[in-house]
Amino acid sequence: MGKKLLLLALLSCLTLGSLQAQNSFEEEEQIVIRNDGEATYFEYRVNGILKEIKVVPGVGPAYYLVPKGEGGDLIRVGESTVLIPKWVIFTW
Numbered sequence: 001m002g003k004k005l006l007l008l009a010l011l012s013c014l015t016l017g018s019l020q021a022q023n024s025f026e027e028e029e030q031i032v033i034r035n036d037g038e039a040t041y042f043e044y045r046v047n048g049i050l051k052e053i054k055v056v057p058g059v060g061p062a063y064y065l066v067p068k069g070e071g072g073d074l075i076r077v078g079e080s081t082v083l084i085p086k087w088v089i090f091t092w
Contacts, residue, residue: 032043042054053065053074065074 027046028048030045030048032045034041034043039055039057042056044051044054050067052067054062055065056062064077064079066077067073068075
């Protein structure tokens, strides 16, 4: 009985430790949507760091702004460079 209890305790500690290690590596993704009347901005952040901004103007095609280096400058690109899930939930 004592060996079984010890084995069960050891296994539960191992699985708990692996779950905690797995959760520490997960990335927190955040999307903030803003609208200023002329365009809609979708800010994609991972762990609080800005990865890209999708700009959807009222007239014309959408484009992306991505950070250039550490200076905080943004450059314009035609396609998304970030591999963040962007599923369409519904459209009408």
